Amino acid sequence: MGVVWRAHDEYLHRDVAIKELRLDESADPSESEPAVRRVLREARAAAQLRHPGIVTVHDVVTDDGLPWIVMELIEGRSLADILDHDGPLPVEEVAQVGLQVLRALDAAHQRGILHRDVKPGNIMLDGDRVVLTDFGIAVIDGASALTGTGQLPGSPEYIAPERIDGHEATTAADMWSVGVTLYGAAVGRSPFKRKDIQSTLAAAASRDPDPDQRIGRLWPVIQGLLRKQPAERMTAVAAIDRLSTIAATLTPQGGPPRTVALADGLTWIDNAGSPVTDVDPTAPNTRTAPPPLMPVHPPAMPGDVTLDVGPVRPPNRKHGVLLGLGAAFVVAVVVVVITLASQSPPQGQHQSPQSPADVSPVPELALQEEKLGFQIQVPKAWTRSESQPGVQSDVTWTGARTNPDSGALQVQVRRDDANVRTSLVDYLSTLDNSNDKSRDNLGYTRIALEDHGKTADLEYEYTAASGGTVVHALTRAFTNDSGRLYVLTLTLYSNSAEAAQDGWKAAKPVRDAILGSFRITV
Structure with a gap:
C-alpha cells in the first residue's frame, strides 16, 4: 500500500x-x-x-x-527482519514480545478496533519496547469494510480459519494471528506456510501446528491461541497471565x-541511526485523485454561534426609554430572586444543588451477578463485554452516546488477584504515578485521591497524545475482609476539556447509582 x-x-x-x-x-x-x-x-x-x-x-x-x-x-527493526537475519528468539524473549503485542491488541479491542493483520512484519522492536504498526486493514466498530469483493484481507499464513470460511473477523481472529506469530518467533518458520496460497489456507483451516522442542513453555499458550473454533480460543488476558510468568527482558536487536x-x-x-537516504525530488503528481480531507468540523452556517467579531451598531435613541424601563425591571427581578434565595426552604423540602438541566436522569438499572465474585447495577440498555476472562479478569459495560462532543460513559470492573491485601491508597497512588509518567497522557491532572477505608478513589483527567481526546475517569478500588481487590473505573471520552466537564457533571446521577450498587460477593 x-x-x-x-x-x-x-x-x-x-x-x-x-x-x-x-x-x-x-x-x-x-x-x-x-x-x-x-x-x-x-x-x-x-x-x-x-x-x-x-x-x-x-x-x-x-x-x-x-x-x-x-x-x-x-528506530528499531521489525520482528520479521530479526527472524530473517538473526534467527528465532529465545522462548523468554518471545514471551515478552507476545506479552506486549497482546496488551496493545487488548487496548485496541477495548475501543472496538480489530487489527486483522498481526504478523512479524507489523511488529517493531525498539530496545525493550514492542510496537504494533500498520492498521491499514483494521476494522473500526460501526464502519464498513473497505476490501473489494472476494478479497480476503491479511497475510494468508496468519489468517484465522473462520475468516477463511468467510465469517466476519472478531477479536479471536487477532488472537489466532498472535499464536502464529509466537510460533514463528520461537521456531523460525510459520506453522502453516506452504508452497502456495491455497495450500497455506488449507493447512491453517485443517492442520494443527507441529510440536517443536524450541517452543518449550510456550506450547500451552500457542495451543490455546490456535484453537480452530473461535469460542475455544484463548483470550488476550488469559494469554497475558500465562506469558507473564515466562517473559524476560528483550535483548536489543541492533x-x-x-x-x-x-x-x-x-x-x-x-535500523538507520544517523544515515539518511537521499532521493531525487519526486515528479509532480498528475493523477486524478479525491480532494483533500474535509475538515473535522463543518463550516459555520448562518445563525451558528461563532467567535468572529460582529459589527457593533450604535444604539437607537428612540428605544432609550424602553431600554431604561427594561433595565429597571431586570434590577427588580434580581432583587426579588435574591430575597427568595436567601429564605430557608419550607420544612421537609431540600433544594437541589444542581439544575435539572445540568444532569441526566438515571435510566432503568439491571442487577448484574458476575462469576468474578461481584454484583453491580448498570442501565439495562448498556452493552456488556467480557474481553478478559481468566484469573485476572474484567467486565465492561458501555452506554449509548448522547452528546456529539462526548463518547459514551463506560464502566469496567476488574479483579486483581496479584495484589491481594494491598493498601488501596498505595495501589491507586501507583496507578496515579504511572498515568502521570506516561508520555501518552498530556496534561495529566490528578483531581482527587481519597481513602475511605475499604474503598479508595482516584479521579483524573488527561489529553491523549494521539488524537487529542480528553479522558476523564474515576477509579475506585474495593476490598473485603479476605483482602480481595476489585477495581472499578468509570471513563468518559470527549473532544474538549469543556465537553468532558459537562458530560461528567451530567452523568453524576448514573455514576453515583453504579458506584453505590457495587458489592463483593465472595
Missing part, C-alpha cells in the same frame, strides 16, 4: 516517519479512492488508541489529493545498518 520514509519535522524539530500511499502508475484514476480510504482508515484507527505498544499517529497531510500519514519514528535494494531502485537503510 505504501512506502514509509524517515523525515524531519522542521516546525517541531523532531524526526518522524511518513507513510506515502503508492499507487500503480498504470492504475485507473478511479481506483485510487479505495486506497486513499484505506490509508485514512489506518490513520484514524491508530489515532483512536493510546498505548505505548501502538505506533502514535501525529497527523495526516495531503499532497495533490493523496494522504501522507505522519507517525512517530521507531547491529550495523543493512542496505536493502528495492525493486524500484530506491534504497532503504534498515
Whole structure:
C-alpha cells in the first residue's frame, strides 16, 4: 500500500516517519479512492488508541489529493527482519514480545478496533519496547469494510480459519494471528506456510501446528491461541497471565545498518541511526485523485454561534426609554430572586444543588451477578463485554452516546488477584504515578485521591497524545475482609476539556447509582 520514509519535522524539530500511499502508475484514476480510504482508515484507527505498544499517529497531510500519514519514528527493526537475519528468539524473549503485542491488541479491542493483520512484519522492536504498526486493514466498530469483493484481507499464513470460511473477523481472529506469530518467533518458520496460497489456507483451516522442542513453555499458550473454533480460543488476558510468568527482558536487536535494494531502485537503510537516504525530488503528481480531507468540523452556517467579531451598531435613541424601563425591571427581578434565595426552604423540602438541566436522569438499572465474585447495577440498555476472562479478569459495560462532543460513559470492573491485601491508597497512588509518567497522557491532572477505608478513589483527567481526546475517569478500588481487590473505573471520552466537564457533571446521577450498587460477593 505504501512506502514509509524517515523525515524531519522542521516546525517541531523532531524526526518522524511518513507513510506515502503508492499507487500503480498504470492504475485507473478511479481506483485510487479505495486506497486513499484505506490509508485514512489506518490513520484514524491508530489515532483512536493510546498505548505505548501502538505506533502514535501525529497527523495526516495531503499532497495533490493523496494522504501522507505522519507517525512517530521507531528506530528499531521489525520482528520479521530479526527472524530473517538473526534467527528465532529465545522462548523468554518471545514471551515478552507476545506479552506486549497482546496488551496493545487488548487496548485496541477495548475501543472496538480489530487489527486483522498481526504478523512479524507489523511488529517493531525498539530496545525493550514492542510496537504494533500498520492498521491499514483494521476494522473500526460501526464502519464498513473497505476490501473489494472476494478479497480476503491479511497475510494468508496468519489468517484465522473462520475468516477463511468467510465469517466476519472478531477479536479471536487477532488472537489466532498472535499464536502464529509466537510460533514463528520461537521456531523460525510459520506453522502453516506452504508452497502456495491455497495450500497455506488449507493447512491453517485443517492442520494443527507441529510440536517443536524450541517452543518449550510456550506450547500451552500457542495451543490455546490456535484453537480452530473461535469460542475455544484463548483470550488476550488469559494469554497475558500465562506469558507473564515466562517473559524476560528483550535483548536489543541492533547491529550495523543493512542496505536493502528495492525493486524500484530506491534504497532503504534498515535500523538507520544517523544515515539518511537521499532521493531525487519526486515528479509532480498528475493523477486524478479525491480532494483533500474535509475538515473535522463543518463550516459555520448562518445563525451558528461563532467567535468572529460582529459589527457593533450604535444604539437607537428612540428605544432609550424602553431600554431604561427594561433595565429597571431586570434590577427588580434580581432583587426579588435574591430575597427568595436567601429564605430557608419550607420544612421537609431540600433544594437541589444542581439544575435539572445540568444532569441526566438515571435510566432503568439491571442487577448484574458476575462469576468474578461481584454484583453491580448498570442501565439495562448498556452493552456488556467480557474481553478478559481468566484469573485476572474484567467486565465492561458501555452506554449509548448522547452528546456529539462526548463518547459514551463506560464502566469496567476488574479483579486483581496479584495484589491481594494491598493498601488501596498505595495501589491507586501507583496507578496515579504511572498515568502521570506516561508520555501518552498530556496534561495529566490528578483531581482527587481519597481513602475511605475499604474503598479508595482516584479521579483524573488527561489529553491523549494521539488524537487529542480528553479522558476523564474515576477509579475506585474495593476490598473485603479476605483482602480481595476489585477495581472499578468509570471513563468518559470527549473532544474538549469543556465537553468532558459537562458530560461528567451530567452523568453524576448514573455514576453515583453504579458506584453505590457495587458489592463483593465472595
